[in-house]
Amino acid sequence: MKFFYHINNNFEAGCDEAGRGSLSGPVVAAAVIFKKNYRNKWINDSKQLNVKQREELRLIIEKEAISWAVAFVSEKTIDKINILNASILAMHQALDALKMIPDFILVDGNRFKPYKNIPFETIIGGDAKYLSIAAASILAKTHRDEYMIKLHEEFPEYDWKNNKGYPTPNHRKALVKFGITPHHRKSYNLIPPIQTKLDL
Numbered sequence: 001m002k003f004f005y006h007i008n009n010n011f012e013a014g015c016d017e018a019g020r021g022s023l024s025g026p027v028v029a030a031a032v033i034f035k036k037n038y039r040n041k042w043i044n045d046s047k048q049l050n051v052k053q054r055e056e057l058r059l060i061i062e063k064e065a066i067s068w069a070v071a072f073v074s075e076k077t078i079d080k081i082n083i084l085n086a087s088i089l090a091m092h093q094a095l096d097a098l099k100m101i102p103d104f105i106l107v108d109g110n111r112f113k114p115y116k117n118i119p120f121e122t123i124i125g126g127d128a129k130y131l132s133i134a135a136a137s138i139l140a141k142t143h144r145d146e147y148m149i150k151l152h153e154e155f156p157e158y159d160w161k162n163n164k165g166y167p168t169p170n171h172r173k174a175l176v177k178f179g180i181t182p183h184h185r186k187s188y189n190l191i192p193p194i195q196t197k198l199d200l
Contacts, residue, residue: 010036011066013102014132015091015112018046018140020083022165023175024158024184025148026072027083029090030139031098032132033067040064045127046137051145058142061135068135069097070143079187088113094136108133155181 017029043061046054062068071093078086091107092115105112105120108127112120123129127137145164152161158174158181165171165183175184175191184190
C-alpha cells in the first residue's frame with residue numbers, strides 16, 4: 001500500500017477515532033506525528049488488521065512516533081453533544097495532548113472543526129492513504145478495545161470483550177434481558193422498536 005505525506009510540512013499530525021457506532025463506552029481518538037519520510041510497510045487501516053497485528057503495531061507506533069496521544073470522550077458527553085461533536089472533541093483533546101504543535105493536521109473522514117488556526121485536510125478513507133492517519137486508527141482502536149475489555153469484567157452479560165459495545169445480536173439480547181448500564185449511550189437507539197422479548 002502506498003502512503004502519502006504532505007512534503008511541505010515538518011510536523012504533520014494524523015487523526016482518527018474509534019467507537020462512533022458503538023452502543024456503549026466512550027469514543028476514542030488518537031493523534032500521531034512521525035518524523036518526516038518515516039516509513040513502515042506494516043502500518044495500515046486498523047480495520048484491515050487482526051488483533052495481534054494491531055497490538056504489535058501499537059507498540060511500534062508508540063515507540064517510533066515523534067509524538068502521539070489518545071483521548072477519551074465519555075458516553076455522557078456523547079449523549080449531550082452528539083457523536084459527531086464528541087468525535088471531533090476527542091480529536092482536539094488528542095491534539096492538545098501532543099508534546100508539540102503540528103503544522104498540519106490530516107483527519108480521516110469528511111468532518112472536522114478548526115483547531116488553533118492550524119491548516120487541516122479531511123480525507124475520506126484517509127486511514128488507507130496516509131501513514132499518520134493509519135497509525136492513529138490503530139492507537140484509537142487498541143486503546144478503546146482495551147478499555148471495553150476492562151468494562152466487560154464489570155458487565156459480562158453484554159459480551160463487551162468480544163463486541164466492544166457494538167450492536168451485535170448478543171448485545172441486543174442482553175439489553176432486552178438486563179436493561180441498560182451507566183456505560184450505554186442513552187441517545188442511541190439501543191433496542192429497536194421491532195425487537196421484543198418474543199422476537200429474541
